[in-house]
Amino acid sequence: MPRPDPADARLDGLRRRLKGLAYGGDYNPEQWPAATWREDVSLMREAGVNLVTVGVWSWGQLEPRPGHYEFGWLDEVMDLLAEAGVGVDLATPTAAPPSWLAHEQPETLPVDGEGRRIAFGSRCQYCQSSPVFRYHAARITERLAERYAGHPALAMWHIGNEYGGFGCHCPASVAHFRRWLADRYSTVDALNEAWGTAFWGQRYDSFDHIGTPAPRSRLISGPNPGQLLDFQRFCDAAALECYIAERDIVRRHSPELPITTNFMGSFKHLDYWRWAAEEDVVSLDIYAGPLDPDGPALAAYNFDLMRSLRGGKPWLMLESATGNNLTDGRNYARPAGQLRVRSLQAVARGADSVMFFQWRASRAGAERYHSAMVPHGGTRTRTWREVTALGRDVARLGEVAGDANDQADVAIVWDWENWWAVEGPDHPSNDLRLSDRLMDHYRPLWDANIAVDFVGPRDELGGYRLLVVPNLYLVDDVGADNLTAYVRAGGHLLMSYFSGIVDEFDRVRPGGHPGAFRDLLGIDIDDFSPLPPGDSRSLHYAGYSGTATDWQDIIDLVGAEPLATYTDGELKGGSAATRHRLGNGTATYLGTSPDRETLRRLLLDIVGDAGVAPVLDTPQGVEAVRRGAYLFLLNHTADEATVDLGALPHQAVDLLGADTQPAVTDGLHLPPFGVAVLHDTPGVES
Numbered sequence: 001m002p003r004p005d006p007a008d009a010r011l012d013g014l015r016r017r018l019k020g021l022a023y024g025g026d027y028n029p030e031q032w033p034a035a036t037w038r039e040d041v042s043l044m045r046e047a048g049v050n051l052v053t054v055g056v057w058s059w060g061q062l063e064p065r066p067g068h069y070e071f072g073w074l075d076e077v078m079d080l081l082a083e084a085g086v087g088v089d090l091a092t093p094t095a096a097p098p099s100w101l102a103h104e105q106p107e108t109l110p111v112d113g114e115g116r117r118i119a120f121g122s123r124c125q126y127c128q129s130s131p132v133f134r135y136h137a138a139r140i141t142e143r144l145a146e147r148y149a150g151h152p153a154l155a156m157w158h159i160g161n162e163y164g165g166f167g168c169h170c171p172a173s174v175a176h177f178r179r180w181l182a183d184r185y186s187t188v189d190a191l192n193e194a195w196g197t198a199f200w201g202q203r204y205d206s207f208d209h210i211g212t213p214a215p216r217s218r219l220i221s222g223p224n225p226g227q228l229l230d231f232q233r234f235c236d237a238a239a240l241e242c243y244i245a246e247r248d249i250v251r252r253h254s255p256e257l258p259i260t261t262n263f264m265g266s267f268k269h270l271d272y273w274r275w276a277a278e279e280d281v282v283s284l285d286i287y288a289g290p291l292d293p294d295g296p297a298l299a300a301y302n303f304d305l306m307r308s309l310r311g312g313k314p315w316l317m318l319e320s321a322t323g324n325n326l327t328d329g330r331n332y333a334r335p336a337g338q339l340r341v342r343s344l345q346a347v348a349r350g351a352d353s354v355m356f357f358q359w360r361a362s363r364a365g366a367e368r369y370h371s372a373m374v375p376h377g378g379t380r381t382r383t384w385r386e387v388t389a390l391g392r393d394v395a396r397l398g399e400v401a402g403d404a405n406d407q408a409d410v411a412i413v414w415d416w417e418n419w420w421a422v423e424g425p426d427h428p429s430n431d432l433r434l435s436d437r438l439m440d441h442y443r444p445l446w447d448a449n450i451a452v453d454f455v456g457p458r459d460e461l462g463g464y465r466l467l468v469v470p471n472l473y474l475v476d477d478v479g480a481d482n483l484t485a486y487v488r489a490g491g492h493l494l495m496s497y498f499s500g501i502v503d504e505f506d507r508v509r510p511g512g513h514p515g516a517f518r519d520l521l522g523i524d525i526d527d528f529s530p531l532p533p534g535d536s537r538s539l540h541y542a543g544y545s546g547t548a549t550d551w552q553d554i555i556d557l558v559g560a561e562p563l564a565t566y567t568d569g570e571l572k573g574g575s576a577a578t579r580h581r582l583g584n585g586t587a588t589y590l591g592t593s594p595d596r597e598t599l600r601r602l603l604l605d606i607v608g609d610a611g612v613a614p615v616l617d618t619p620q621g622v623e624a625v626r627r628g629a630y631l632f633l634l635n636h637t638a639d640e641a642t643v644d645l646g647a648l649p650h651q652a653v654d655l656l657g658a659d660t661q662p663a664v665t666d667g668l669h670l671p672p673f674g675v676a677v678l679h680d681t682p683g684v685e686s
């Protein structure tokens with residue numbers, strides 16, 4: 001029997017308090033006079049807001065001078081919110097240290113790879129290894145936690161903000177890196193072995209001789225890949241230490257409340273598998289561009305990743321944008337009506353909240369043109385009308401809160417250490433971007449309404465019918481054996497090029513490529529043959545003529561059969577894709593990056609072979625997702641759509657329908673950007 005997870009009870013408590021899904025956003029009252037707070041609270045009630053994230057950027061206001069605290073304004077805000085029944089996700093304000101800390105203790109400021117200290121004037125300007133920063137961060141956290149524990153508005157805790165894990169090169173960081181390496185390797189000889197320092201005579205005699213990796217611009221030739229990879233691991237670990245230190249302080253004061261820190265989805269620098277294990281609930285900030293045609297697929301990909309990080313449990317969407325977000329050179333308005341479908345898409349994929357950055361648009365500061373729930377034009381705006389309507393929809397979906405999405409039949413392998421290694425320098429091609437490649441494999445599944453989870457290479461895989469493994473360059477023996485055993489036991493697997501090449505220290509596996517997966521795939525790779533940028537080759541797959549770009553493996557078959565073949569170029573007649581039966585399962589290998597249509601066909605053929613069915617067949621641009629007993633139908637297009645529900649076993653009721661909640665029996669009409677949430681009515685056969 002698995003041990004009960006104490007996080008579950010904390011989240012039950014939150015759900016009871018919210019009476020359903022959370023609705024709200026980041027609230028930064030310190031930017032406004034007290035009179036505005038009263039208006040805020042009344043507008044929050046009007047919009048159906050029940051949870052706000054407070055205090056993320058308020059260290060400078062809470063502790064304007066070292067050791068001098070001004071909590072009066074926050075007391076008043078917390079009291080106002082409590083009276084209005086709005087819960088607070090209270091943030092430790094440590095993502096933006098105050099100016100006095102930078103001024104009086106400049107050693108807390110980070111140093112870049114060129115040795116330059118970053119000046120105060122933005123946010124996140126701290127060295128995560130600095131004992132001085134950590135001391136001050138712990139002190140403000142302690143004061144905040146002791147003061148507000150038990151406050152009637154306090155619903156949960158939010159630690160820092162969007163930890164970045166970016167490397168610092170100051171003396172404190174170098175010393176910390178050395179300690180971390182000594183812990184990891186015990187002896188410097190073990191480190192020499194792992195980093196392969198016999199190459200270029202880089203052997204170390206003491207941990208004290210090791211520095212942080214120099215930037216490439218300062219090097220005469222390439223850096224040591226083992227050192228780079230370990231520095232990435234170290235930066236992640238140092239950031240996690242900062243989070244854990246604050247979490248533990250808060251936990252002492254509020255043991256009954258959930259604690260989170262907001263993630264950035266497919267963000268490279270932090271190993272969110274490890275982070276999620278230290279949280280009560282995973283939470284996400286998502287900013288998929290309103291006009292990006294890939295926006296809904298990208299959002300779904302991030303949502304599925306968040307849900308997967310804690311084994312499918314509900315998660316929180318803590319930030320999104322009501323309209324434009326400031327990420328591009330041009331920041332586009334959201335088309336009228338799109339807000340609803342983009343927001344409820346998160347709920348479909350397991351979110352127990354719809355929340356935004358931010359409640360009220362700022363008058364000043366870098367993000368004054370970022371959209372908000374209350375825009376500069378206030379309640380006269382279309383955004384406000386859509387925000388209040390969305391609040392009503394979120395309330396109607398209250399019964400969904402806490403329900404988990406079922407485990408999917410398909411899983412995609414996601415591993416951060418591999419990400420760090422595969423995008424390291426001095427590879428046969430340095431153009432591979434893992435997140436793009438993962439998305440290439442996810443997109444056709446999303447388009448076809450095939451539910452997907454993400455898993456680590458060492459996870460329990462038995463429940464999945466199909467495992468998709470894009471570019472798993474770095475894998476340890478445990479992970480490699482796990483994937484091989486999965487196929488032997490009857491699983492279907494699709495792996496793509498540059499996989500199984502190195503061990504966990506980024507050392508090439510002996511005996512030729514694809515090292516860890518030669519037996520699994522039944523192939524030898526004679527050589528890697530990247531294609532020049534913009535160049536392509538033709539290939540033939542199951543009656544379809546497609547193209548290959550970026551990369552070609554020169555494949556020798558040693559047990560596998562050819563599945564796709566090059567039809568021109570030097571490798572004409574050679575295999576672009578192969579299939580190998582191993583034990584009771586099948587391993588398919590893709591030795592190139594094919595065009596979208598070829599990949600779609602190949603993937604969906606394997607989906608069919610694996611016996612995986614879509615949630616529902618829907619028109620292009622209409623997404624179907626099942627969350628427990630609820631079927632979400634989301635029209636991401638600006639056109640009307642009709643969905644054929646013929647295959648559904650039961651009559652269903654649309655939770656978002658008219659007050660009478662008419663039963664939906666066959667064709668379901670969705671207006672532009674329309675959403676329906678159907679609840680099975682068991683026992684009523686259609």
Ligand code: GLA
Binds near residue numbers: 367
């Ligand atoms: C992030 C941050 C917010 C805000 C938004 C919008 O998610 O957490 O503070 O900066 O981006 O840009």
